[in-house]
Amino acid sequence: MLQREGEIVRGFCFPLVTASMVSIAAPSVHADQNLGEVIGTIARTVLEQQQAAHEQALWAGVVENGSAAAYRQYLDAYPQGPNAKSAREQLAKLEAAAAATNRAAQAEAALALTQADRVAIQRRLDALGFYKTSIDGVFGAGTRRSIAAWQESRKLPSTGYLNAEQLRLLLGRAGSTPAPAPPVVDNPVTSAAQAELNLGLTRPQRVQIQRDLIALGYDTNGADGLFGAGTREAIRAWQRNTGQRATGYVTAAQVGALRSDAEARGSEALGGRAAAIDEDLLGLTRSERAEIQQRLIGLGYLKGQADGVFGASTRNAISRWQGDNGLDESGYLTAEQVRTLREQVRR
Incomplete structure (x- = not known):
């Protein structure tokens, strides 16, 4: 039989372990079984x-969040976990959707739409019942949702951005350029948007x-050269904090002021985020x-499988x-480091 609590069992002192101390039933113990x-x-x-x-x-938290970053976090923590396959599938879908949206945004940018085109x-979206807000020639979140809804109704990819063919289809014209629109009542935001358009900013700018x-x-929300809702809100916040009219659109003078302010802050302010960008x-x-x-x-910096997901383990390996x-x-x-890394492995 087992010794009482606190007594010596085979040279070690153990308290008596009962099933109530754990969430499982304690296994039966024979007199000659090693208690350890x-x-x-x-x-x-x-x-x-x-x-x-x-x-x-x-x-559960990852599924509720639903973002690509959340699925990457799960895969980094549990690359072989019970939900790893589902995580990779969802991540692939999200990345494919993001890539499609990025391509669509670039295709629309190539159209070089004027404010009159946008109006x-x-x-047209308003006439078709897809647009319910002010007509100002500014493509914000409301316009993007309206375009996506129209695309979905035509069984097109719901990216929220138009390409040349979709533009012709939407406007019902043979040509690729919309006809001039009636004059729009001027307001500060519309004027600022037009002023920014007139700058002709390139994507690198x-x-x-x-x-x-x-x-x-x-x-x-990233630095990809596409001015979406996140960039517009950031511009408005900067304008408010510097005592300027918060339109969300930049003038030539403001572009210069931003550059000067950022340089004055120093390159360290951006830190690792610049490298990520x-x-x-x-x-x-x-x-x-x-x-x-x-x-x-192959170089011994990373262990595990190559799944195309750059989580904490991959980042640490790159750093080393x-x-x-x-x-x-x-x-x-x-880009230069990618080339160097590839050449090192080939040797």
Whole structure:
């Protein structure tokens, strides 16, 4: 029989372990069985239960969040977890949708729509019952939702951005350019939007504006050269904080002021976010990311599988590789570093 609590059992002092101390039933113990093995079995079972509960709680939060970043976080924590396959599938869908939206935005930007063009589009959407807000020639969130709803009604990809063919289809004209629209009642936001359009900002210039805003502490939701709702709100916040009219659109003078303010703040203000932006602009596909991971694995910096998801483990591996090669340990790659990494593995 087992000794009473506190008595010596085979050279070790153990308190009596009962089923009430754990969430599982304690196994039966024979007189000649090693009590240490029994306790070890119970401890392992409890630990497995706790780990499973943590994984399920994390997965529930990821599903509720629904973002690509959330699925990447799960895969980094549980690359072989019970929900890893579902996480990869959802992440692939989100990345494909984001890539499609980015391509659609670029296609619309190539149309170089004027304010009159945009007003004509809004009027047409209004006539078709898809647009219910003010017609001002400014493509904000409301216009994007209206375009997406119209696209869905025509069984087109619901990106919220128009290409040349969709523009012709929407306006019902053979030509690719909308007819001039009636004059629009002027207001500060419309005037500011037109003034910004007249600047003819290139995509690199827009990226620089977004980076300057980030350096000054304003969140633009990325620096991709596409001025969406996040960038507009960041511009408005900066304008308010500097005593200017908060239109959400920049003038030539404001572009210069942003650049000067960001330079005065210093490059360190942007920190690792600049490196992240630069890597994002490379437009690495998931297969290219997996190839990079495979090279890191081959060089001994990364363990596990190459799944194309750059989580904490991959970022740490990149940082170590950068440090060993005398580079800034940002954890994010430049185009030159990608080439160098590939060449090192080939040797």
